[in-house]
Amino acid sequence: MTGSGNNTYLLTGRGGSATLVDAGIGDARHLSALAAAIGGGRLDAVLVTHGHRDHAAGAVAIAAAHPAATFSKLPWPEEDAQYDVPWRRLADGDIVRAGDEPLQALHTPGHSPDHLAFWHQPSATIFTGDLVVQGSSVMIHWSRGGNLAQYLASLERLLSLEPRRLLPGHGPAIDDPRAILSGYLEHRRQRERQVLDALRTGHATVQAIAESIYDGLAPALMPAAQENVRAHLEKLKTERLVTHEHDRWTPS
Numbered sequence: 001m002t003g004s005g006n007n008t009y010l011l012t013g014r015g016g017s018a019t020l021v022d023a024g025i026g027d028a029r030h031l032s033a034l035a036a037a038i039g040g041g042r043l044d045a046v047l048v049t050h051g052h053r054d055h056a057a058g059a060v061a062i063a064a065a066h067p068a069a070t071f072s073k074l075p076w077p078e079e080d081a082q083y084d085v086p087w088r089r090l091a092d093g094d095i096v097r098a099g100d101e102p103l104q105a106l107h108t109p110g111h112s113p114d115h116l117a118f119w120h121q122p123s124a125t126i127f128t129g130d131l132v133v134q135g136s137s138v139m140i141h142w143s144r145g146g147n148l149a150q151y152l153a154s155l156e157r158l159l160s161l162e163p164r165r166l167l168p169g170h171g172p173a174i175d176d177p178r179a180i181l182s183g184y185l186e187h188r189r190q191r192e193r194q195v196l197d198a199l200r201t202g203h204a205t206v207q208a209i210a211e212s213i214y215d216g217l218a219p220a221l222m223p224a225a226q227e228n229v230r231a232h233l234e235k236l237k238t239e240r241l242v243t244h245e246h247d248r249w250t251p252s
């Protein structure tokens with residue numbers, strides 16, 4: 001599901017102190033590119049947006065190659081334990097130094113419970129992890145801690161900062177943040193209407209709803225589509241717009 005791979009971002013200060021946003025997976029090519037980019041400097045810190053493997057698993061290999069580096073994220077204990085480095089705890093609002101610049105951690109859950117974005121106020125840039133991907137939509141894995149209502153609130157929070165640039169964990173930099181964030185919010189509102197329509201026309205299970213909405217989707221992508229439908233249903237349930245008994249869902 002990671003498409004063309006994932007991005008990490010290296011911020012280097014005048015004194016040679018470097019900070020990496022996201023750890024990748026520990027791929028040898030990434031490690032050598034990282035060493036080359038640091039040059040004569042020193043990797044002091046790795047800030048991890050969230051505990052998904054493609055963002056956090058590389059911490060172990062980076063720790064071996066850069067013993068001075070600290071590793072920080074918002075805790076998600078059962079996931080973080082897979083990556084054996086001494087994690088430092090970040091919380092919403094914390095300011096960390098990256099190179100010579102301040103970054104503010106923004107707890108932006110929804111894609112995962114531990115998700116952080118990093119806000120560089122002086123340049124109105126946000127390192128957005130997995131909140132947005134140009135030309136694609138973001139997975140909300142309900143069965144792995146995803147929460148659609150939280151995700152939408154996180155997108156609104158990014159919008160309210162009026163960023164000029166988003167630097168995501170996958171895909172290219174985004175220079176029109178308002179367009180993509182508003183587009184995402186509208187897309188989810190539309191999806192929600194489709195889920196409600198499917199329920200009203202008698203589709204009662206996650207599978208039936210997913211098949212009616214994602215008609216013609218490649219079978220390999222259907223589990224992800226079902227996770228997405230489930231995330232919508234759980235949001236609607238919280239809003240008391242739907243109820244369910246076992247695996248059968250009905251509009252309230």
Ligand SMILES: [Zn+2]
Nearest residue numbers: 050052111130
């Ligand atoms: Zn992720």
